[in-house]
Amino acid sequence: MTDSAPDPLQQAETWLADHxxxxxxxxxxxxxxxxxxxxxxxxTLLAALKAAGEFRGQAAVQTWLTGILRRKIADFYxxxxxxxxxxxxxxxxxxxxxxxxxxPGDWGGDPAQIAESAEFQAAxxxxxxxxxxxxxxxxxxxxxxxxxxxxxxSELDVTPTxxxxxxxxxxxxxxxxxxxxxxxxxxxxxxxxxSD
Amino acid sequence: xxxxxxxxxxxxxxxxDAARLVSDAQERRLTFSERWGLRxxxxxxxxxxxxxxxxxxxxxAARKLAGQDCVSSDQSVAARxxxxxxxxxxxxxx
Ligand SMILES: [Zn+2]
Numbered sequence: 001m002t003d004s005a006p007d008p009l010q011q012a013e014t015w016l017a018d019h020x021x022x023x024x025x026x027x028x029x030x031x032x033x034x035x036x037x038x039x040x041x042x043x044t045l046l047a048a049l050k051a052a053g054e055f056r057g058q059a060a061v062q063t064w065l066t067g068i069l070r071r072k073i074a075d076f077y078x079x080x081x082x083x084x085x086x087x088x089x090x091x092x093x094x095x096x097x098x099x100x101x102x103x104p105g106d107w108g109g110d111p112a113q114i115a116e117s118a119e120f121q122a123a124x125x126x127x128x129x130x131x132x133x134x135x136x137x138x139x140x141x142x143x144x145x146x147x148x149x150x151x152x153x154s155e156l157d158v159t160p161t162x163x164x165x166x167x168x169x170x171x172x173x174x175x176x177x178x179x180x181x182x183x184x185x186x187x188x189x190x191x192x193x194x195s196d
Numbered sequence: 197x198x199x200x201x202x203x204x205x206x207x208x209x210x211x212x213d214a215a216r217l218v219s220d221a222q223e224r225r226l227t228f229s230e231r232w233g234l235r236x237x238x239x240x241x242x243x244x245x246x247x248x249x250x251x252x253x254x255x256x257a258a259r260k261l262a263g264q265d266c267v268s269s270d271q272s273v274a275a276r277x278x279x280x281x282x283x284x285x286x287x288x289x290x
Contacts, residue, residue: 009287013280020276029262038275042282049287098210103243104250111249115256124257142223143255144262149223168219175250 011052012045019062023069030073030140040076044069074155077137093172105179123182127174135170142167209237214244218251 006014023044027037047068048055055064095101107114114120128136141152142163153163209217214237217230226234238245 009283012283012287016276016279016283020279021272024272024275034271034275038279038282041275042279045279045283046286094210094212094215098212100211100243104246106246107250107253111252112256114253115260117257120253121257121261124254125261128258128261139258143258146259146262164216164220164223167223168216171219171251171254172215172247174254175247178250178254 008049012049015045015048015061015065016041019065022062023065026066027069027073029144030137031076036076040069040072043072047072070155073137074157077133078157091173091176093176102176104175105183107179107183120178120182123178124174126181127177130177131170131173135166135173138163138166139170139174209233211237211241211244214238214241215247218244218248222251222255 020041023041024037027040028034031037031040044065048065051068055061091101093101128139131139137156138152138158141147141155142149147155149160149163152158153160156163158166214234217226217234220226220230221234238248
């Protein structure tokens with residue numbers, strides 16, 4: 001063993017120690033479970049070892065690893081989308097006439113203030129978990145990672161129209177989920193006289 | 197043409213279409229006829245007006261979530277250990 005050719009296991013462990021936290025945080029925001037995120041980080045490190053020859057020193061190691069992880073996550077969702085239609089479990093928000101099945105309730109208050117509430121943020125995180133394998137990454141990449149439409153389309157391998165449909169559906173379902181979980185909960189009710 | 201489609205939108209926009217436009221407006225500037233169709237729909241539809249307001253809260257809260265580290269240090273240590281064990285299985289001495 002020489003300095004120029006480190007043992008692969010040692011190399012992977014070094015990457016894990018230096019960049020594991022960042023990679024895990026990145027993967028966990030985009031995958032439905034911690035176990036899935038861990039598997040993807042492991043696959044990423046193994047793929048990185050194979051591709052180490054392609055690594056050009058000008059990119060930071062973490063940027064390079066994150067790029068590999070991104071492709072692994074995209075593959076994960078492509079497989080998941082083929083496997084199941086988890087979104088079907090969520091309530092269909094529109095009826096056959098394409099009107100709201102249940103009209104959105106009055107949350108009261110200022111949206112900016114609602115967004116500050118820790119309970120609201122926690123409820124949103126829980127609702128995000130319930131979105132399925134096609135809706136969740138679309139929303140996460142768009143809103144949490146602020147990627148541009150073209151970048152998301154190439155990452156998820158969808159057309160702009162398809163992405164627009166997914167984002168609208170994700171937003172409507174998140175709203176619906178929040179109304180059921182956050183707004184219906186006692187602490188979710190904004191201050192002021194109770195309606196109805 | 198845009199006036200005609202604006203009139204058509206005004207008469208036919210469903211809540212599902214309106215919600216799609218409210219969502220699209222987060223990503224792009226709506227066309228003239230889309231804006232008019234949506235405006236007319238929102239004028240008469242409480243549900244879609246609420247959706248638009250609530251979406252502001254959702255988008256803003258989601259951006260705040262993005263800034264938070266979602267892995268605690270204990271979780272992270274355990275996760276890294278599991279990954280390291282997996283790597284040793286795959287790469288360790290045969
Ligand atoms: Zn409506």
